[in-house]
Amino acid sequence: MENISDIEIIDSVLKGNESDFALIIERYKDRAFSLLSNMLKNKLDAEEALQDSFVKVFRSLNSFKRESKFSTWFYKIVYNTGLTIATNKKRNLRMQMNSIDEFYNLKSDDNKIYSTTENIEEYIAEIVNQLPVKNALAIILFYMDNFSLKEISEILNISLVNTKVLLHRSRNLLRELLLKHNYKEEIL
């Protein structure tokens, strides 16, 4: 099943084999759920957003123009659905915080996170979860979903330069935090 491309599955669904859409769900559900969980910070909201996203994708398959990859188009819908749910639930997404420099909370939370995590991967995952939403999403889309900077800029609807800045600043912050802690010894 993994050999079948997204486009082949979509074509099959559009021909009337609606049950084939389950393949698309299986393929993307976990990664989309990771993205939405990070975005909404609430499992129930993330699940609702995930269901809505897939239903929207199914209903809009006809309008998928195939100019970009299906995954880019799909994540664009997931991101926008997440934003809608967040707005409806009046969740504070820290969306206004365009700069990671304004992310003052992390400094006080960092020591707590550091003391409760067992290894570097766990620590970094926790810190990513605390980052401003757009920074975290840029990281997730780049590292977890292997999107290019251009594709990420399309999904998040921001410029390519801004996407690059988001990613670089996030990495810089994480590096500074690692150097601040005992990981410095480990590295050296």
Add this chain to the structure above:
Amino acid sequence: MKDNYEELYNKYVDGSLTTIELEVVNKLLNEDEAFRAGLQAHKLVHNSLFKLPVIKAPMEISSKIMEKISTGIPEKYKKSYFFRSVVITFVVMLFFSFLLFVFSNGNVQSNEEVFSVYVKIQDFFKNIFIKTETLLGGNLIKTIGGVFGFLILLFFYFTLDEYKKFKKILKQF
């Protein structure tokens, strides 16, 4: 200096250093301990980020979504044909009013020899218009016109809605 280092760190992990920048990095690695530590930490961050855990979606999510899809369109995604019906009805009634106006207008100048068909049609509509007006009176004809418009509106609404359902049934085959 810090900004320059950060740019080099990011370019290094992205593999986008130019030849000159690579030479600078190699030089700094040998001479600057802070740069070396920073680059190693940056590489560690980069490699760890590839191992970010994927959060599993709830077990029954696939069946829930497929159920939503197969049981029809959720109300919030349903396209309303009401507005479309109103517009179509308006256009249809405008068309009929125009016809009625043209063919019942006694002031239209026409050459009977050339436009005999036109005159016959005009006479036909004029007769209908005058007879109906005489029979039913001014207000009654307006009421009937309103009811007629409303019926056209309903007709278009249900026709479009049925067409949509019909298309869905066709798709299943």
